[in-house]
Amino acid sequence: MPKICWEEHTWPELREAARQGRVVVLPVGTIEQHGPHLPLATDCITSREMSRLAVERCPADAVLMPQVHYGFNEHHLDFPGTIAVDGPTFINYVTDIGKSVAHHGFRKILFINGHGSNVPFLDIAARNITNRTPAICALAPWWTLAEPAVTEIRESEIPGGMAHGCELETSVLLYLRPDLVDMSQAVKDINFPPSKWIYWDLQKSSPVTFMDFFSRFSRTGINGDPTLATREKGERVVECVVNNLVDFIKEFRAREIAQRVDHH
Numbered sequence: 001m002p003k004i005c006w007e008e009h010t011w012p013e014l015r016e017a018a019r020q021g022r023v024v025v026l027p028v029g030t031i032e033q034h035g036p037h038l039p040l041a042t043d044c045i046t047s048r049e050m051s052r053l054a055v056e057r058c059p060a061d062a063v064l065m066p067q068v069h070y071g072f073n074e075h076h077l078d079f080p081g082t083i084a085v086d087g088p089t090f091i092n093y094v095t096d097i098g099k100s101v102a103h104h105g106f107r108k109i110l111f112i113n114g115h116g117s118n119v120p121f122l123d124i125a126a127r128n129i130t131n132r133t134p135a136i137c138a139l140a141p142w143w144t145l146a147e148p149a150v151t152e153i154r155e156s157e158i159p160g161g162m163a164h165g166c167e168l169e170t171s172v173l174l175y176l177r178p179d180l181v182d183m184s185q186a187v188k189d190i191n192f193p194p195s196k197w198i199y200w201d202l203q204k205s206s207p208v209t210f211m212d213f214f215s216r217f218s219r220t221g222i223n224g225d226p227t228l229a230t231r232e233k234g235e236r237v238v239e240c241v242v243n244n245l246v247d248f249i250k251e252f253r254a255r256e257i258a259q260r261v262d263h264h
């Protein structure tokens with residue numbers, strides 16, 4: 001099998017990977033509290049492992065980058081362990097990674113994100129890279145690639161049962177790193193104030209976007225129902241995400257980058 005990890009290549013090997021038009025996959029996580037039953041690295045583990053499993057299945061099409069561990073999560077700081085990076089710093093940092101990747105000749109970059117609040121910042125970073133380099137850059141949070149599995153396995157209420165440290169994330173961790181999950185500490189905690197316009201669920205976005213400090217509505221640090229999580233659910237979700245990711249990587253690799261037209 002060809003090498004898949006960016007940092008394990010020599011420079012001539014990496015030059016060859018760029019010439020082959022491989023897609024560069026950058027997993028992005030966060031270090032933050034996930035309640036009393038999940039590790040601080042939950043979003044790093046999910047994004048990194050799903051990316052790794054996907055790239056391993058299409059090693060001729062992709063390269064896996066070392067992960068970005070820190071992200072935007074100031075709203076979690078009332079709980080110990082959270083490491084928060086300011087939004088503009090995060091955008092600039094990830095944009096710079098993409099600029100370097102493009103500088104070395106790669107033309108397709110894909111962010112696989114594990115943390116909900118990273119999304120708007122990664123979207124801007126991806127646009128920066130597309131706007132300012134010869135490469136194009138796309139973004140997928142893993143849970144948006146998890147259908148139809150999520151609909152099939154879901155038992156928790158909508159909205160709210162799948163948000164943070166929830167049925168979904170806990171199931172995925174039970175599959176990927178069961179040694180880091182303490183189900184004896186898992187409790188249902190869905191106390192994001194109910195509203196027709198503002199709710200929070202990984203499967204369904206509310207019409208109005210709003211996020212508050214976690215300690216204002218969650219006693220445990222989670223929002224969701226992890227008591228419904230199982231390893232089997234996690235395996236189905238991960239399998240679904242990885243299959244969809246492989247499909248997208250192949251499509252993205254083949255995607256033509258059209259010439260821009262200056263109409264002045």
Ligand SMILES: [Zn+2]
Pocket residue numbers: 034042043114115116164165169
């Ligand atoms: Zn998470």
